[in-house]
Amino acid sequence: MRLRAISVLMLAAAIIWSAPLFGLAAAGHPFLSYLGFAPRTQFVPHPSFECSAFVTLLLAVAGALALYCVAIAHTRRRVAAAPQRRFPWWGWLGLGLIAASWFFAWHDGFVPPEWRRHVFTPLWLGYILVMNGLAFRHAGWAPLTHRTGWFLALFPVSGGFWWLFEHLNQFVGNWYYSGIEASGDWDYFIQATLPFSTVIPAVASTWAWLRHFPRLHTMRLPAIGGHVALAWFALAGGLLALVGIGIWPDTLFPALWLAPPLILCALQQLLLGETLFTSLQHGDWRPLLQPALAALICGLLWELWNFGSLAKWHYSIPYVQRYYLFEMPLLGYAGYLPFGIACALAMDLVARSIERRAVWPFDSQ
Numbered sequence: 001m002r003l004r005a006i007s008v009l010m011l012a013a014a015i016i017w018s019a020p021l022f023g024l025a026a027a028g029h030p031f032l033s034y035l036g037f038a039p040r041t042q043f044v045p046h047p048s049f050e051c052s053a054f055v056t057l058l059l060a061v062a063g064a065l066a067l068y069c070v071a072i073a074h075t076r077r078r079v080a081a082a083p084q085r086r087f088p089w090w091g092w093l094g095l096g097l098i099a100a101s102w103f104f105a106w107h108d109g110f111v112p113p114e115w116r117r118h119v120f121t122p123l124w125l126g127y128i129l130v131m132n133g134l135a136f137r138h139a140g141w142a143p144l145t146h147r148t149g150w151f152l153a154l155f156p157v158s159g160g161f162w163w164l165f166e167h168l169n170q171f172v173g174n175w176y177y178s179g180i181e182a183s184g185d186w187d188y189f190i191q192a193t194l195p196f197s198t199v200i201p202a203v204a205s206t207w208a209w210l211r212h213f214p215r216l217h218t219m220r221l222p223a224i225g226g227h228v229a230l231a232w233f234a235l236a237g238g239l240l241a242l243v244g245i246g247i248w249p250d251t252l253f254p255a256l257w258l259a260p261p262l263i264l265c266a267l268q269q270l271l272l273g274e275t276l277f278t279s280l281q282h283g284d285w286r287p288l289l290q291p292a293l294a295a296l297i298c299g300l301l302w303e304l305w306n307f308g309s310l311a312k313w314h315y316s317i318p319y320v321q322r323y324y325l326f327e328m329p330l331l332g333y334a335g336y337l338p339f340g341i342a343c344a345l346a347m348d349l350v351a352r353s354i355e356r357r358a359v360w361p362f363d364s365q
Helices: 002-026 051-073 089-106 120-139 148-172 185-196 199-210 228-245 255-272 278-282 286-307 330-354
Strands: 175-178 312-315
Touching: 002 148, 002 228, 002 255, 002 330, 051 286, 051 330, 089 120, 120 185, 120 199, 120 286, 148 185, 148 199, 148 228, 148 255, 148 330, 199 286, 199 330, 228 255, 255 330, 278 286, 286 312, 286 330
Parallel strands: none
Antiparallel strands: 175 312
16 A cells, blocks of 8 residues: 555646646747746736636535535534543743744744744644644644654645645746845745645644534535446546646646646546545545645635735636635635645545555544
């Protein structure tokens, strides 16, 4: 299992990285500029707001939200609440990190600017400690304390994982950064990788916390049968979508978020014979819906804490650049749902590589 899980991760990364380059080559566009070390994206102008595109994407988002409503409505009988424990000392340490980092991130004059630019990493380390502390308080179990090796391995995987999205963003130009000062490519790479490495651990920690809410832990939907043909269809669809963003980036920009989970899930099924979402065959949609919601919660906080920071990102999204919540256009938050699914698939592959077992059930020993 270990070697095959690692193979899935490596093969998926290679496909996601290379597919848009094939699209550029097929369209006869130069692609050497996309091969530079430490991808950086500058502001790219895009087509202006279009109501028809906005409504189309809004309907898709409404469908996803309806799925949650139906799943929660079909919760099984309530389970007895477990006795809660004391909030651990390291959770309080996390709260202190959040408070201090948030203050310094949004206020000038208290620390030098070169320090202020780097507070995003301790801010999110604090968040990770707090979410693990809340999970531990609810059940006496947390990823940090009970699956430590797997959880710590998520940090370097997360750094590489987000760099893949930075690479894809070169083609669609949906976000760019300001307030960053780097002496060279390696300096920029190190500065960026540190906060990137907290992304998947933050989603994993939030997922561990969410599963203790009875309605989220017992929600169900109708069973969906799986077939190997679906895996081939998902792989082809994800691959073609990524090829397409090299040709029609303004039209296919949602593929940046939709294609990676399709490719990861398809390769899991084809190479491992099962996926994180095998439980959907029994009507258990928790491994899909819970991490998607966890990423959305993290996304709201990413955007909140980014809003007043010195080093920050901005958005430039075709057709839907309107109705903001912080820096993000409102419909942009929908991207966090498939991103959470991609994170969960990466978590599962790391668990199979480190622990030789699936990540779900989340608290299995």
